[in-house]
Amino acid sequence: MAAIETTALTKRFGEDVLAVDSVDLSVEEGEIFGFLGPNGAGKSTTINVLLDFVRPTEGTVRVLGLDAQADTDEIRRRIGVLPEGASVYDRLTGREHLRWVIETKDADDDPTALLERVGLGHDGDRPAGGYSKGMTQRLGFAMALAGDPDLLLLDEPSSGLDPTGMQEMREIIRAKADDGTTVFFSSHVLGEVEAVCDRIGIMNEGRLVATGTPDALKGDLDLGAPITLEVDAVPADLDLEAIAGVRSVAVDGTTITATCVDPSVKADVVCTVADATAVTDVLSEDVSLEELFNTYTNGGHPDAETPSEASA
Numbered sequence: 460m461a462a463i464e465t466t467a468l469t470k471r472f473g474e475d476v477l478a479v480d481s482v483d484l485s486v487e488e489g490e491i492f493g494f495l496g497p498n499g500a501g502k503s504t505t506i507n508v509l510l511d512f513v514r515p516t517e518g519t520v521r522v523l524g525l526d527a528q529a530d531t532d533e534i535r536r537r538i539g540v541l542p543e544g545a546s547v548y549d550r551l552t553g554r555e556h557l558r559w560v561i562e563t564k565d566a567d568d569d570p571t572a573l574l575e576r577v578g579l580g581h582d583g584d585r586p587a588g589g590y591s592k593g594m595t596q597r598l599g600f601a602m603a604l605a606g607d608p609d610l611l612l613l614d615e616p617s618s619g620l621d622p623t624g625m626q627e628m629r630e631i632i633r634a635k636a637d638d639g640t641t642v643f644f645s646s647h648v649l650g651e652v653e654a655v656c657d658r659i660g661i662m663n664e665g666r667l668v669a670t671g672t673p674d675a676l677k678g679d680l681d682l683g684a685p686i687t688l689e690v691d692a693v694p695a696d697l698d699l700e701a702i703a704g705v706r707s708v709a710v711d712g713t714t715i716t717a718t719c720v721d722p723s724v725k726a727d728v729v730c731t732v733a734d735a736t737a738v739t740d741v742l743s744e745d746v747s748l749e750e751l752f753n754t755y756t757n758g759g760h761p762d763a764e765t766p767s768e769a770s771a
């Protein structure tokens with residue numbers, strides 16, 4: 460069963476704003492799914508529809524196999540939510556926030572354990588109004604974890620967190636997924652998505668323009684495999700384009716960059732250059748998720764108008 464399933468989901472705000480445009484999205488149980496897209500792409504609106512904070516203009520939405528509009532109470536009991544820009548009650552302590560959520564969800568979590576899990580072990584009894592942005596985010600995350608939810612919906616979870624906080628959050632997300640929890644989170648932070656997600660979906664201007672594993676999407680784009688070599692001097696007669704599988708070659712001073720059709724060609728490039736001159740450094744790059752993201756959201760991909768599903 461899919462943990463999240465939308466069919467032709469569309470949301471308009473007034474006459475002019477088409478925030479979500481006919482989105483078919485399926486997130487499997489136990490998956491960590493990263494929802495990417497530039498500002499205004501429709502990520503938060505989609506999440507708000509899943510939570511029934513916003514009603515769709517058209518389309519159907521199922522969460523944990525339930526109807527997102529008819530079964531709201533049961534869905535809310537079974538999910539943990541970290542909303543965008545989560546706010547706190549200034550005078551309540553972190554622990555009091557957690558007690559309130561635990562009670563609301565009729566759960567039996569130990570607030571101390573939750574506070575420690577998100578790195579607030581020493582700050583749980585301070586009023587949350589005095590928390591820093593990152594601490595507020597950590598508290599919001601702990602509140603989302605309360606009640607051992609079947610689905611975590613996290614809107615920009617790393618917002619305000621320092622690198623250690625981001626790393627800790629990734630570890631918790633991975634551990635929850637290993638226990639069978641489905642995790643759906645939106646992000647602008649590409650490295651974060653690549654580090655933790657099983658699959659990603661890219662939104663652009665309300666449309667889901669691509670879904671798949673990061674590797675499969677990179678392969679789908681066929682951006683080539685670049686290799687860069689630093690040499691003592693570039694021989695005048697060096698003809699790397701004669702090597703089968705080398706797509707293009709660029710030379711800048713003593714730096715040679717060859718883009719190959721696939722990584723297996725890189726060894727031929729290195730051997731050919733090393734036979735002709737002294738190689739002082741080699742940099743073999745992978746196609747970055749950033750490149751992938753830009754290609755889809757700037758319309759560079761030939762299929763950018765139609766959603767593509769790439770599987771590993």
Ligand SMILES: Nc1ncnc2c1ncn2[C@@H]1O[C@H](COP(=O)(O)OP(=O)(O)OP(=O)(O)O)[C@@H](O)[C@H]1O
Pocket residue numbers: 472476477478496497498499500501502503504505
């Ligand atoms: N309540 C609303 N009323 C009118 N327009 C809205 C409302 N909520 C969202 N929008 C519009 O819908 C579009 C999608 O917004 P949304 O917040 O879903 O994008 P997002 O991908 O989450 O962006 P960000 O990364 O900046 O948070 C935007 O054009 C936004 O202005």
